[in-house]
Amino acid sequence: MNKFLALICSSLMMIGIAAENEKPNFLFIFADDMSLDTIGAMGRYNCQTPNLDKLMASGASFNHTYNMGAWGGAVCAASRAMLNSGLFVNKAQKGINQVPHWSEIMKKNGYATYMTGKWHVPGTPRFDVVKDPRPGMPKGSGYNRPKDMDDYLNGWKPWDKTQGGFWQGGIHWSEVVANNGIEFIEQATKEDKPFFMYIAFNATHDPRQVAKEYIDMYPLDSIEVPKSFLSNYPYDEEMGCNPVGLRDERLMPSPRTEFAVKVHRQEYFAIATHMDEQIGRIFDALEKSGKADNTYIIFTADHGLSVGHHGLVGKQSMYNHSMKVPFFISGPSIKPEQQFDMPIYLQDAMATTLDLAKIAKPEYVQFNSVMPLIEGTKKVQYSPIYGKYTHTQRMIQDGDFKLIVYPGIKVSRLYNISKDDLEMNDLAKNPEYAAKIAELTTKLKKLMKDMDDDMDLDNPKKSQSSKKKKSKKKKTDH
Structure with missing residues (x-):
């Protein structure tokens, strides 16, 4: 009897050790151009994302999640380089080619790795299985539209499959990504190996194409124009967002009109809802697979988008609409309905x-x-927050205040983001805040140094000239 009890105890112990050693699965879902504003549960706009709302409620949500910025107009490329290398923005451009990628670390530690969708990182994806990798964006956007109601009624249409873009290949790219993800999950049920899935949608990037039924969910008269709407941003050229020179800004006519903003936001919300539906299909497949209880799900996006805020269209700015994204995580050890600020x-x-x-x-x-x-066990992750865009913008967010600097024209903008989340009230010209600007400028210079940012904030032209000389020398050396 004692031997029998000992055998049972030994077996139970082994089961406990096995359970403890069982590695969790990971489902990472990545959207493109998706601002925090698009999440229905945030209550900011009438954008319907029921599946992402459920994910948010099922675990932890970080409501102040930022992208650091970028070294060029393709902000998504910089964001993804940082994501896959683990390096901050000023090291990731080179480092992405020099260090093992996220997927390679997971693979080395016993994970089956899978990727489908948008890559936009130098080289080929480094996963065990790669299906339908996509470029930075589909081709097929309509530019400088709509100029007026006639242009809207008779011009480019999101549901016109002859335009290519997301319709290239016959099935909407978001549906292809979901189909591929579901296929892998079904295959994973037959395997014992833990998995790491990297599911990257091109949505909600333009061309914001989707079936008409999704557009019809958002009648134009129901679309709210952002309170921070401007016909043009006063420093658009100086900040590198020239409405003629930057691709993203050419999507909408300049000066901006409320009508054009409504149309673009209609299409933005429609493609977000369609993508959310595809994400729901992936969640359903995971639940049916029996793997859900041991799978962590993380959802985020590479950066936000303006779509009419501050007279801007794209993501090449230091404003919250372009820098802040959703970040949800749920899984075995994550309690539901947690929100962190x-x-x-x-x-x-x-x-x-x-x-x-x-x-x-x-x-x-x-x-x-x-x-x-x-x-x-920790209360602060990063303080202060840093942001950059090429040589034209720098940003520091410290507590309640955000300072945006346009070094080339010696212009600073100051916002109290705790009282002014939409960043509409620039305090920089108020003499009462001169000391705050000086304090934040000093902190920004130190932060830039900590971030390996080689720009001289006081003499940015000298920094650029030095960079050009180095670049020229390297070319000569080769």
């Missing part, structure tokens, strides 16, 4: 998966896991 960067996703998988974070990875924040 401390700032994080969206690229914390990589370090978070390593933490949950009990994989040691490589020394070169600069981003951090959000798990200590969720568990309450």
